Amino acid sequence: MRPTPPKFFLRFFRWFCHPDLHTNIEGDLLELYQDRIRQSGRRKADRMFAIDVLLLFRPSLMRSFKTGQKLNYTIMLQHNLLISFRNFKRYKSTFFINLLGLSTGLACVLLIFFWIQDEWRMDKFHEKDKQLYQVMQIYPMGGKNELYDASPAPLARALQEEIPEVVAAISGKSHEIFGGVLIYEDKKGIKATPKYADNGFFDMFSYPLIQGNKGQVLVNKHDAVISREIALKLFDSTEDAIGKTIAWKKKMGDIVDLSESFVITGVFDNLSSQSTEEFDVVFTYDFYDSLSEIPRNWNNDGASTYVVLTSNPDIDDLNAKITDLVASRRNRKNQFLLKQYSSKYLHGNYENGVAVGGRIVYVRMFSAIALLILAIASINFMNLSTARASTRLKEIGIKKTLGSNRKNLIFQFVTESLLISLCALLVAGLIVIAILPQFNLITGKKLGFDFSISAIITMIGIALLTGILSSTYPALYLSGFRPIEVLKGKLNISFGEIWVRKGMVIFQMTMSIVLIAAVFTIYRQMEYIHNKNLGYDRENILTIKNDGDLDQHLESFLSEVRALPQVIRATSAVGSLVGHYNWTSNLDWEGRDKSFVIDVFITNYDFIETFGISMKKGRSFSRDFGSETSKVILNEAAVKGMGFEDPIGKTITFWREKVEIIGVVKDFQCRSLYNQVEPCIFRLFGGEDNYGDLIAIKMRAGQQKEAIAHIATIFDKFNPKVPFEYGFMDDEYQALYESENRTAALSKYFAGLAIIISCLGLLGLTTFTAERRMKEIGVRKILGSSVFGVVRLLSADYTKSVVIAVIISLPICYLMAKKWLDTFVFSIDLKGWHFIWAGLLVLFIAWFTIGIQTVKAARVNPAECLKDE
Structure with missing residues (x-):
């Protein structure tokens, strides 16, 4: 085999040399190259060949780079639109799957875009x-x-x-x-x-x-x-x-x-x-x-x-x-x-004065979800477009034979994609308008469909970008077919091209599994939060603000309320127990050697009993011992922090007054589970007329409605000029996790949509595969293959892709879940089956999707499959 010159410089010469001069000059170059090999060796011949090519790169020998075609782009666009409509009509199933997938994905993106836009605008309306x-x-x-x-x-x-x-x-x-x-x-x-x-x-x-x-x-x-x-x-x-x-x-x-x-x-x-x-x-x-x-x-x-x-x-x-x-x-x-x-608002969590989180975490998370959903919808388009390549072989071959270059074909395929994207944008807009009220209920916002110029430009930009990105690979793939092979009906699909398509399916399924695992983790953590024993009872506790003239008659009011058969206990305090944030460092005791901050609860009698907080040592406040305003009760965390072994009877200085410790309660969680249990101190009101700003009433289960009606009557008796308004302690606790609850609800819907869009793609690919292999199915059934055998044949590749996605997604799911749960002081234990369950769910959904079409194809009469043969 004769040695050949460097391929790069030979291709470069063929690219720039004028066609009329190309053949003779290349022949001379190759002949001179062979002579140099015989005289000076291969290395020097390669070097001299490169120099010769570079010296020939001059205007007199260069070809014209102007296209010989003077295109009328208006006519070409009209032609492409006509071809696109014909293809949409001919391949209805592919068109509707692409339209449904893209419109659903764009609707999700628009909703998240409106939500993020509103989050970014919070408190930014101030001129300064x-x-x-x-x-x-x-x-x-x-x-x-x-x-x-x-x-x-x-x-x-x-x-x-x-x-x-x-x-x-x-x-x-x-x-x-x-x-x-x-x-x-x-x-x-x-x-x-x-x-x-x-x-x-x-x-x-x-x-x-x-x-x-x-x-x-x-x-x-x-x-x-x-x-x-x-x-x-x-x-x-x-x-x-x-x-x-x-x-x-x-x-x-x-x-x-x-x-x-x-x-x-x-x-x-x-x-x-x-x-x-x-x-x-x-x-x-x-x-x-x-x-x-x-x-x-x-x-x-x-x-x-x-x-x-x-x-x-x-x-x-x-x-x-x-x-x-x-x-x-x-x-x-x-x-x-x-x-x-x-x-x-967005950067509300700090460590050592540096912002480390807050609502910005959810903004980033939902931004990522929007991109993933859009990517999944775009992948459907790419897969279906490349899978349909064999049905457009003759169209591409004839166009290339008649002089259409790759640039024209790319323009055609991009036009088709943009047309679908714009149609999907219109459908997505209708979807958003329809579900926006429900979306507002979930997010607690007052979002409206933004028809401002900037918003419309952004939405159209998203649709166009989606169309261009979705069409890039199919356009390059389809326009690259050679006319001779195409017109012979040959379509050589490389191993790499097959794995690109499978890789996109695996990516879709991996992201779907990650989203489902995230939803499952959030759900289990929120369930844990709602059911965790906090060390106090928040069920069936009614709260009323001590406003107006009620304070002047509070003891009479509480006495009448306690007398109700539907009421177990009633008390009052400064602030709520849930989310309590009243603390002080004005505390001292014998042997103190460090700074110490403690949560302060100023309460009435029966506070500890009303909330079911357990005593560990000593006793609670009691009217049987006379005035107890100079007595205090600590929790276990306070006793540990102060270094007491037996605190009962000890005297400490609190707010510059000497007070005696009479009891210790077990630790309870008054803040969110993002925080450790803090040291706490309880003290009674300091005077006869001071009863706090909040009233808490423990009602009997199943009798809340009757209790509230009677309490309202008593309230109006003592406080006629103030409207009777009340709340529930359990609702206050839920409000601590408002962002997490809304995130869980939104994640659930978006994960479901991601699965639906992914399965739409699987359905389209399975349908097309079944159509292409219809004759093979007919032959196999004639030779004795069962329906189950045909189903297994058609679904095997997709099953493998989903299984690979499950394997890839497991470590991603674990790391993401662990990072989020680490923000809580108290959280669920991560188990491997949590994520395997999510993978199996996606696998079963994929099997169901694939099975719908494969069973249908497998049950076709063989004679129908082979009748045109």
Whole structure:
């Protein structure tokens, strides 16, 4: 065999050389190459051949790269559209499978797109969003550094006066869990959630004022700004509200019990659904400051501080300045950080001051799910298009013979794909409009179909991108057939091409299994959360806010409630047991050698008994022992943290008072299962008139309806100006996991859709395979093959693909599940069968899908299969 010159340079020469000169010059080059091999050897001949080719690369020898065709693209597009419609009509099953798969996938993507868009917009509607920050403080708690939006009240003024990068600063406070009642003259009171802020609040935050001057509405201590909804309820209009006097009745723990009058100076529009803040009335921070017995000084962190910064400040430098400023004015040094106000919604979880999670995790997760579902739908299109290649051999061959180049064919196939994608987009839009109300119920949002120009461009862009990506491989594959082989009916499918198609099926099934395993893991964890013994009883417990005049008659109210046959116990407390977040470090004892933070429960008698919290040592609070306001009860975690072996009877200093430990309760979980059980301390109210802000009533099972009706009557007797509103402790617990519950529901639906789309592809491939092998099926049945044998033959390849997908998906499922469960302190144990179950479910669904068509094909009469032979 004669040696040949370097292939790269030979191909390069053939590519650029003019066709009229090509043959003679190539012959001379090859002859000269052989002579050089004989004279100087192969290596030098190769080198000289490359030099000769490069020297020949000059304009006089180059071919023209202009296409000889002057195409009329309008006519070509019309032709391609006509061919596409004919193909859709001819191959109806393939068209409808592609349309259904793509439209379902696009509908999922659009829903997730609308949801993510809304998540990103939360709190970003403020005009000063990029410059609006909140001061956060790091507290050492339980061996970790926790981040809280707590700061000294004097900090706002000091920042504005001493740090030039701070344009504006205000103090504020929210008390969503307490609330109160607004009363106008003799009308029935209206429950309202307050916000407290310095003047300048409405200038800093873009909550639009309907009435009032945003720079003057919170000047005086007893000024108040109410929402449009409250104004309409109290005065039937927003215009008549300004200047009116309203009463504010509020119970704030055992600290405040007030009834004061305020002048309405402004009315703000109802809050946007994209606001994380929820309030109905804004009072001045000076008024809030007057409520509290806690001094307004640098050593107390009773405020939230908001600032507007100059453009592009050095945040790290500012953090150091604020930390040093506060440290210079008080007796301890904690680190202070600035966090962009709008970032807290998505990046709400912190470790040592650094954002490590929050709702952004779900945004990323659903973004990945959207891409996976779209990829699965696109893979269906690719597989069916390449599988149908044999039915379009003659069309491709004739077009190539008549002069159509690869570029024209690619354009045709891309046109077909884009046409299907645009049709799928229209169908997806109809699907989204139909199911959006239900989607809003699941997500708790108020999403609407966005017809803005940017949204429409985005949706069309997604559809076009999907069409182009879906058609790339089929277009290159189909346009690459050689005319001679095509017209002879030969289609040489390489081993690599077969595995590309199988690989895409395996990818589909793998992702479907991963989604199902994720749903199953989330479901089992949420079931574990809902059924876990928390150390207290939350069933059948009714909660009522101690608002209005009820506090003046609370003991009488509780006595009448306890007398009801449907009620077991009734008590009151500061704040709820569920999600409790009232803590202090103002605690001391003999031998203390470390900082110690403890959760504080200020309660009435019978609190521990009402919630079924178990005593481990000592006793609970009891009226039989006289006044017990100087007694406390600890939980096991507090006893361990304080280093006591036998705490009963010991004296500790709590809030600068000497108190005696009379009991120890078993540990219970008052926060979410993302947290460890924290040290807790119980103490009775400090005075005869202080009974807390929350009433808890334990009802008998099966008698809740009758109990609520009687309690409402008693409530109206003692508190006639306040509407009777109640909640359930179990609902409060469920609210701790609202995001997880919604994620579980959404994941369930999206995983189901992923399976449906994948199975549509399997159904299409199986149908086509059965059509192509119909004659083979007929021959096999004549030779004695059973229906089961034919079914096994047709489904074997797809079964292998699904089994491979199961094997691949198992480690992916385990790692993803473990990473998510590690965010919980308490979680389920991962078992291998959890994931195997998901794989088997997908396998059975795939068998069912394949079996529908294969059984149908296997039962066909052999004579029908062979009649055209």
